[in-house]
Amino acid sequence: MLGSEIISHFLLTIIYFLLVSVFRGRFDVSLVWLWLGAFLGMFLLDLDHIIYWFVTNSEEEDSRQARALFKTKNYKGMYLLLKRVHETHRHLIFHTATFQVVLLILSFYLLTAGGSVLGSALVLSLNLHLLKDEWFDFFGGRKEALKNWLFWQIRDFSAEKYLAPFLVGASILFLILTVIFK
Structure with missing residues (x-):
């Protein structure tokens, strides 16, 4: 999607x-x-999703996954995670x-x-x-x-x-x- x-x-x-x-x-x-x-x-x-993961909703499960992927510099994994969950991000700034x-x-x-x-x-x-x-x-x-x-x-x-x-x-x-x- x-x-x-x-x-x-x-x-x-x-x-x-x-x-x-x-x-x-x-x-x-x-x-x-x-x-x-x-x-x-x-x-x-689309930086909204980064803000969602790292600032406004950092306690969510997908936010924890994104931080773990970011720590290992797995940017492709972050993209694939975003591809899977982006429609669940409702409260974007x-x-x-x-x-x-x-x-x-x-x-x-x-x-x-x-x-x-x-x-x-x-x-x-x-x-x-x-x-x-x-x-x-x-x-x-x-x-x-x-x-x-x-x-x-x-x-x-x-x-x-x-x-x-x-x-x-x-x-x-x-x-x-x-x-x-x-």
Whole structure:
């Protein structure tokens, strides 16, 4: 499952940033920074699982296994462990509605304040990663799981009522950010 998820992130990132590259109309050295930011952003959110293992949920069994694998520098084993258990990681810091709102605000600031191409591409890629995960869960029959990982920080909240409007709103804002990016 994780392997196909990585491939889908990779393909979506390539397609999106190819379109961005063409519509920007600039074929200069800034493309290097654009693509570097795109690929960094594609994987940066997955650091959430490392934080889960080593900081926020270090008492969990898979966290102990990850630490043991890390001590022996068995990074392939860590990847295989993540592949097996990543869907059980529900309370991730970067995979929440709260983080996404902050990220959208930060993205708007970076894109309108004339931030670097690297930073702009990075935040666009982070947003793309989150939206891809959200829409795949939404349309893939995993709405309950989506509500659990997206809104776990918000208490006494009707996630069922606001899930679709939140995703549509975040997607529209992302499209606006894409148009703003030069």
